[in-house]
Amino acid sequence: MPATPRRGRSLVTVSSVSQLSGAPILRKEDAALLSGRGRYADDLPVPAGTLHAHVIRSPHAHADIASIDASRALAQPGVWAVVTGADVKALSDPFLIALKAPVHQWSLAVERVRYVGEPVALVVADSRYVAEDAAELVRIEYAERPAVVDPLKARKSTAPLLHADTKSNEISVRQFSYGDTGAAFAAADARVRMVTDYPRLSFTPMECYVVVAQYKPTDGSYDVLANFQGPFSTHPVMAKALRVPGTKFRVRIPPDSGGSFGIKLSVFPYMVLAAIAARITGRPVKWVEDRIEHLVAASTGPNRITEIEAAITREGRILALKLDQLEDYGAYLRAPMPGPLYRMHGSVTGAYDIPNVDVTNRVVLTNKMPASLIRGFGGPQLYLAIERLVQRIACELKLDPLEIIRRNLIPTEKFPYRTAAGALYDSGDYARAIDTTVGDGRLAELKRRRDEARAAGRYYGIGFACVVEPGMSNMGYLSTLLTADARERAGPKNGAVSMATVNIDPLGAVSVTADVTVQGQGHETVLSQIVADELGLLPDDIAVTLEIDTAKDPWSIAAGTYSCRFTPGTAVAAQMAARQVRDKLAGIAAKQLNTLPDDIEFAGGAVRSRRNPDNAMPFGRVAGTAHWSPVMLPEGMAPSLRETGVWSPQELEPPTSDDRINTSLTYGFVFDMCGVEIDPSTYQVRVDRYVSMHDAGRILNPLIADGQIYGAFAQGIAAALYEEFVSDDNGNFLAGTFADYLVPTVSEIPKVELLHQETPSPLTPLGAKGLAEGNCMSVPACVANAVADALDVKDISLPITPRRIHALLEGAERPPPATAAARAPELAPAKDGRNLRGQGSFEIAASPAEVWRALLDPERLKTTIPGCHELQQTGAHDYRAQVSLGVGPVRGKFDATVSLSDLVEEQSGRIGGGLTGPLGEASGSGTLRLTPTETGTRLDYDYAVTIGGKVAAVGGRMLDGAAAIIIRQFFERLSRGLNPQVAAPGEAGPRVWLRALRAKLGGRP
Amino acid sequence: MRRVDRSQRATISITLNGRQVSAEAEPRMLLSDFLRHSLGATGTHVGCEHGVCGCCTVLIDGAAVRSCLTLAVQAEGKAVTTVESLAGADGRLNALQQAFKNNHALQCGFCTPGILMSFTDFLGRNPTPSEAEIVEVLSGHLCRCTGYAGIVAAVLEVSGSKDNAEKRSV
Incomplete structure (x- = not known):
């Protein structure tokens, strides 16, 4: 059942409130969004001649790219380019990362893939449909490597290394100590320890990624439209990757975005990829991510394993904490990772007054999708550990958990409170x-x-x-990751600069822009409330435009919508900008109303004397003076009515030499x-x-x-x-x-x-x-x-x-009953299993000799294998085929190899082979036994197949069923080919009879 | 039914929000792509392309359908109604839209057009639904911003069921 809105709230009409800020004003955004008039990235017009891109992704978690053959795709009409890792390596540098480690990521895999779904090539064509068709014709050969998925295994010295030049997949370990944790543990009455494991997940915005990139060869600049959310500290990362100054990497962000929740930071590698494709093709290139791509490869929160231990008194007072946090960032460390490990660093003791704490932070890489920003950003992982521990302490001491909470809470009189970290x-x-x-x-x-x-x-x-x-x-929190010495060498990092601009036109119309990206939070409404309050106007008088153009709008590296920065940051900057412009207007009006600026107030669309409200001017006329009559401005006043408020709170200091950091402004x-x-x-x-x-x-x-x-x-x-x-x-x-x-x-x-x-x-x-x-x-x-x-x-x-x-x-x-599994051939164990095993039998009304001949006859096989278009014999009992198969929502062409071995004439044999195609891969083997029966032959079979790639990701629940259907179809076709008058088992009587009749008359079954 | 060869582009004509329109499409073109890219009706959104999320819901001859699971050719000659039809010519929101606004039933607004169309169909057939019936219809849509609270409240408000629901919950 859904939640119900807060009881007793009455909607406020704007004329009835004197203070707009704080009032539940209905959103200005809604009318357009409710009428289908939003302007999301994929709704905006694109330049004539725009091409459309499709990403080819890795079906393997870890493999070397042996070869990419795009010739057949490039021969298709309407295909402009197939961009590969080699192009990307030639035209861009790896993305900068937050720590010094030889972990290089480009916008496409270069030479090696490290997670399922990693972009390997980009097909650029006249339309998306053509690009997707052509993608099926790109042949990519991989040489598989062992993958490591579990972060605890990945950090072992025996684990396969993801990045050859690193010493370990654990690429960063930092230890912090605040207070005297050792002494507190020695003095404690008891210790309580536990391990928590926070999983990978995403909040999957309903709108996926969209990018439109253009390249201007005359000055070597890029112009990229994307539903990017910031932080804009990623802008230099993209510009550096493309080897251009920031001014030649213009980013435009559309006025509406279909949700983000942190996820739309991670569109940035695709912004660089599309930019490269635009440069290669000389045309604008558009890419719209689909949902499968989004789930498989867009972004995830990092999974974290936390060992947490408390030193406690017998009353349940926590004297000290130790945390060992191991966070799994997947295959690459993307800027600004490992943010989740450090964003909460100052708050690592949560809501509790705990003076002593030791923290160990570990960054581990595994063969999974890279982790990045997600709403909560480090908080869910931390509080799962702390709050589960508090509940455990209560259990151990047989006290009420609420009592443990109360005994350890930061007392009200201690605010403002400096935490241990x-x-x-x-x-x-x-x-x-x-x-x-x-x-x-x-x-x-x-x-x-x-x-x-x-x-x-x-x-x-x-x-x-x-x-x-x-x-x-605090933009400096991530530098806590470096040692104090390294920070000193690099120079201090700190602060969070917010900017908003208020502009007033000659008729007195007010407009606002700000350094936030729209994701649905209602910033337009709140900014209009704040500015209207300052200027004595109504929210509807304030036009707020929040699309961003990095070439024209004020922004800092802190810009964007993330980490709850709007309310403590941009909203303040907007109030500052409004006050700056109000102070100017007050000066202009005071001169004309023959009073002092201190006496001027703004109310009801007028600018007037506080002492004598009849001494007033319309707001618009005061504004007009600044535009039309600079001669009437007070002496020394600059004429513009465009003011940018810049808010940079001093409390956001750099980390201290003993690693203490005020990670955020408000708590x-x-x-x-x-x-x-x-x-x-x-x-x-x-x-x-x-x-x-x-x-x-x-x-x-x-x-x-x-x-x-x-x-x-x-x-x-x-x-x-x-x-x-x-x-x-x-x-x-x-x-x-x-x-x-x-x-x-x-x-x-x-x-x-x-x-x-x-x-x-x-x-x-x-x-x-x-x-x-x-x-x-x-x-x-x-x-x-x-x-x-x-x-x-x-x-x-x-x-x-x-x-x-x-x-x-x-x-x-x-485990399930052993019969099927025991007889199936051995496979590497898989935990949740896209290893399929099965067995069955089928009766055919033909002698074992006839069945055997049919199985070894290439012409027969071609018509027997479901979905087979072509079949070539490549050896005595080896075949290569092209087949079309579908599982659940996906259907595609596969290249198949089939080998028959261990053949015992008319009795048994072994079938091995594999499938490769754009939708994924399968390989496996099975055995087949023929036994004569009274009416013909019984075929007993078993098989074991390993499946990877897209088909494993999307068809999971349906794979067993699909495999059973395909095998059944194979035998039905074999049976029909041998003996047209015999129906497949399970068919109704009259149809069998009818088919037999038709066969007698020479028709097709 | 008209047959079109797979390689052939055909002219598809539909009545979109009361107006006769047509454009060329391949037989495999999705109705959602046709509406958005061929006819410029971008109010209908595409969220998953496998029929789960409901963003792309439109009405065909008055019945709610997933336009991402419908081919453009299937809509040939039919009346298609999208979110763009709901507000008045002067931009005034209809009662359902206004209730969404009153109850903060949307944030990013991406899933909203599909939800509005499902309830346009549903409330047309069942003008005073129970809260359970509203939840049943809404469960065919995914929204990641709102937690659904405002959406249920909005439909209760517009359907005149709110008073009943409040009485029931007391």
């Missing part, structure tokens, strides 16, 4: 927030429900989670409480009640703030219970469709009760903090705690699926 928590009243939640959220009733459920033998648990939610990242607080019940027969978790308390300082627009919280809550539930990017042990990606990767629908999202408290930030003029990520951080931990409470278990893996709960309650699943 250097964060400056600006404001908070955590204890009051918890008290309110316990009361208004009706904890006592929740406990009654738990008692009643347990008394009736049902599984019911209560969970809590405390989260400190950072807003606006909000979230306290979640929930009750869950687990169905004893389906093992499904049902959230019975969920209460979420937020303190994000001043709220600028409650309607929009609640919208962000509802959205983050749904994503938190998704991470807790549903979504996971699964790979098998060979690195095959197994979640390539929305049927395999479970995005919750409305039916899966429980109701949530929202509570608010406002403790304004003293560090931003608006007093507002970020709030859009908190529930992504709190919900997985809170639900996990509730499930742990319900089942009385220690180790909870996310997502908490019925299968996992079944394993917790009933032990590991028993």
